[in-house]
Amino acid sequence: MTSLKLLVLCGLSLVSCDSFAQIDSTLLRRTSKDTTKMLLNMDAVYNRPFLSVGKSPVSVGGYVEANWQYFGTKGFTEGHQFQMRRLTLFVASGISKRIKFLSEIEFEDGTKEINIEFASVDFEFHPLLNFRGGVVMNPIGAFNQNHDGPKWEFIDRPVSATQLLPATWSNVGFGLYGKLYKENWVYAYEAYLTNGFDDKIISNAQNKTFLPATKQNRDRFEESFNGVPLVTAKVALRNKRIGELGLSYMGGVFNKFQSDGLILDKKRRLDVWAIDFNTVLPFFKTYIKTEWTLIHVDVPDTYGQQFGRKQAGGFADFIQPVARRSIFGFEQSVINAVCRLEYVDWNIGKFSETGGNIREDFFSIVPGVSWRPTSLTVIRLNYRYNWRTDILGNPPSKTAGFQFGFSSYF
Amino acid sequence: MTNRYPGIRIWTILFCLLTIGLIISCEGLFPKATPDDQILDGPVKGLNETENLLFLRGDKAFNGRVFTTENGLGPLFVATSCGSCHPGDGKGHPFTTLTRFGQVDENDNQYLSMGGPQLQNRAIPGFVPEQIPAGATFSKFTPPANTGLGFLDAVSDANILSWVDTNDANGDGISGVPNWISMKNYVTPRLGSVEQNGKYIGRFGKKGATYDLLQQTATAYNQDIGITSTYEYLDTHTGVQFDPEISNETINDVVFYLKTLKAPVPRTENSEIFSGKQLFTTIGCNKCHRPEWNTGTSSIAALSNKTFYPYTDLLLHDMGLELDNGYTEGSAKTSEWKTPPLWGLGLSKNSQGGLYYLLHDGRARSIQEAILMHGGEGLQSKMMFLSLSEDEKKKLILFLESL
Numbered sequence: 001m002t003s004l005k006l007l008v009l010c011g012l013s014l015v016s017c018d019s020f021a022q023i024d025s026t027l028l029r030r031t032s033k034d035t036t037k038m039l040l041n042m043d044a045v046y047n048r049p050f051l052s053v054g055k056s057p058v059s060v061g062g063y064v065e066a067n068w069q070y071f072g073t074k075g076f077t078e079g080h081q082f083q084m085r086r087l088t089l090f091v092a093s094g095i096s097k098r099i100k101f102l103s104e105i106e107f108e109d110g111t112k113e114i115n116i117e118f119a120s121v122d123f124e125f126h127p128l129l130n131f132r133g134g135v136v137m138n139p140i141g142a143f144n145q146n147h148d149g150p151k152w153e154f155i156d157r158p159v160s161a162t163q164l165l166p167a168t169w170s171n172v173g174f175g176l177y178g179k180l181y182k183e184n185w186v187y188a189y190e191a192y193l194t195n196g197f198d199d200k201i202i203s204n205a206q207n208k209t210f211l212p213a214t215k216q217n218r219d220r221f222e223e224s225f226n227g228v229p230l231v232t233a234k235v236a237l238r239n240k241r242i243g244e245l246g247l248s249y250m251g252g253v254f255n256k257f258q259s260d261g262l263i264l265d266k267k268r269r270l271d272v273w274a275i276d277f278n279t280v281l282p283f284f285k286t287y288i289k290t291e292w293t294l295i296h297v298d299v300p301d302t303y304g305q306q307f308g309r310k311q312a313g314g315f316a317d318f319i320q321p322v323a324r325r326s327i328f329g330f331e332q333s334v335i336n337a338v339c340r341l342e343y344v345d346w347n348i349g350k351f352s353e354t355g356g357n358i359r360e361d362f363f364s365i366v367p368g369v370s371w372r373p374t375s376l377t378v379i380r381l382n383y384r385y386n387w388r389t390d391i392l393g394n395p396p397s398k399t400a401g402f403q404f405g406f407s408s409y410f
Numbered sequence: 411m412t413n414r415y416p417g418i419r420i421w422t423i424l425f426c427l428l429t430i431g432l433i434i435s436c437e438g439l440f441p442k443a444t445p446d447d448q449i450l451d452g453p454v455k456g457l458n459e460t461e462n463l464l465f466l467r468g469d470k471a472f473n474g475r476v477f478t479t480e481n482g483l484g485p486l487f488v489a490t491s492c493g494s495c496h497p498g499d500g501k502g503h504p505f506t507t508l509t510r511f512g513q514v515d516e517n518d519n520q521y522l523s524m525g526g527p528q529l530q531n532r533a534i535p536g537f538v539p540e541q542i543p544a545g546a547t548f549s550k551f552t553p554p555a556n557t558g559l560g561f562l563d564a565v566s567d568a569n570i571l572s573w574v575d576t577n578d579a580n581g582d583g584i585s586g587v588p589n590w591i592s593m594k595n596y597v598t599p600r601l602g603s604v605e606q607n608g609k610y611i612g613r614f615g616k617k618g619a620t621y622d623l624l625q626q627t628a629t630a631y632n633q634d635i636g637i638t639s640t641y642e643y644l645d646t647h648t649g650v651q652f653d654p655e656i657s658n659e660t661i662n663d664v665v666f667y668l669k670t671l672k673a674p675v676p677r678t679e680n681s682e683i684f685s686g687k688q689l690f691t692t693i694g695c696n697k698c699h700r701p702e703w704n705t706g707t708s709s710i711a712a713l714s715n716k717t718f719y720p721y722t723d724l725l726l727h728d729m730g731l732e733l734d735n736g737y738t739e740g741s742a743k744t745s746e747w748k749t750p751p752l753w754g755l756g757l758s759k760n761s762q763g764g765l766y767y768l769l770h771d772g773r774a775r776s777i778q779e780a781i782l783m784h785g786g787e788g789l790q791s792k793m794m795f796l797s798l799s800e801d802e803k804k805k806l807i808l809f810l811e812s813l
Contacts, residue, residue, distance in 0.1 A: 075443020203478040302533040353504035392763035398441035
């Protein structure tokens, strides 16, 4: 029912935008994007192409992505799959000069998942002191806040971001952020207290410690599972010539340790550290985007080793522009040769019974080509080959295939 | 074309070479199917469309369904899914090895009120896992492979009994007796089942204490995962009756899946393997590890009246003091173990993390070690194995690995 209401609301807003357009399309204008090299991953939510109508303080935008894929595993295939991965709508409003509102609503796989990914009000007091509240994206790693499909050259989101970290991961809460510009440098921080995880991270159908399982908890925008805030904080610095480095932390209690004043368990913590770095190699002009995450979860000793206490993983994207030319009339279109390497280990440790390594890991290589007819649109052809090894380290399950699709802001 | 990037040529060449390479090796772009003789999972040949659907349903329940606190896990448990203990339908790993305790002779388990017969060594948060009660003897059980169980299930009791040699009448040092067990009230005896003093022949489990795959499945859900059903309705933690946490339909889907998993396909026989096969008979391994069997009539046509090669006699044998853990089930003595099928032995490593964990508790780390741990009725064959030349031993082991 909630999904239906959201659909109707979004539909109405689209119709409403369209009716404005019918009045006088010249009133529509693109909000200017910051094209300086001083933007950080944490700025991604605001650095999006918005369309505003006349002098209305409200601007709208969004992106859409769809693809075809053909994968095979052990000689078997699911055949040709056409997927509508995402339709995302942004609505932003300048409530006053220093109070802004931004929201992002995402429809995944048609209407299989409908999520409010972001819905916050920002109060600007000073460049170093801004207050944000509402549904915020926890600033862990780089991808979580900078996840828009058109910004990436790969059809799949990084496995380490979606199956190790729970991107897109947002929660209700409040926090502060600020920035300091100094010559070629920009320094920034973000810190939030939000609702957090729950015990699904160690009790889920994945049969492993799996942070994204907590997203099944539909109540997390309404109430905290255990009443203990999740702390998320990030510091980032960027140099115009060198690139951006981000260090982030997210931690809190994930289990229900008491109810009605009765103690049920000890407080069990989850701690996540992430480092992200992106740069452009000076000679080759190769874009490199990387992120690495370490996770520690206080899994009960009684649970055995099926559920990992330590996890790690990350990805590295290499994007090499190979041509910039007019193609089919798209001036300034760019063709990139791209490659992603990614690795995730959901269970780092040794079996107490044998002393052997616990596996449960994943590695993939994703070469591809992308064509950007405009900066807002990307057409992508990816080939993926991945190896998934079970907890015991038995011969890996290999999957490979092609994907072709597009992602575009609108 | 405007070349604004200094490194463009190198990257373009690399990209073109990569693309050409990928196209040339197009077949290699998709992972190939694993040859049938290299994997244990997959259905027996000859299932009809309906049976294929039932097999897939059972496969999904067995390998895909994970139990959590929300759908009934525990509160005490050993594993969270069937597939955890039988990866790829193969043998399990010490990580999921079961421990059973409390029965020392053919009389019932004396520790049922203290958590017996099986130790649930894991628990959901807030609960305490079981411990073996003081004074109770115990044994560990590595989960066996699931393959070909339908063939073993379709063998007639008369066929099993034809190999019994209770008093070693032929004087070869090997007897072989069935495990006579009490029948669970939800189990229906097979047509032609032999009854003796109200007991029936068990043919599944390391001690042969389980009558059929329904009992095996319902008990495993209950004892291993803590899932109650209309068949096994007692909660392993409280010992009281719980509402069913799994449907009869799902249990029967899993039973059908286990019945229709294919028998392991032997790897290609070469001269060395052939020599090893002859040595297997020469040193008397075949006296317990009976190569050939025939099924009787089965409701599944693909299993009906078939010849198959499991290398077991489904009977109990005294394996000597070293393999006597002081624990037993049914009418078996503590030193008696049911002859384990040897089919699929060479593929064990593919489900045990690349290593061997053989014999009932995984104590043998190689096939040779397993042979050398044979005692009791297996002692004579072990001694003959020791008398073989290194080349002959190698051939025998190659044969065993080819099964």
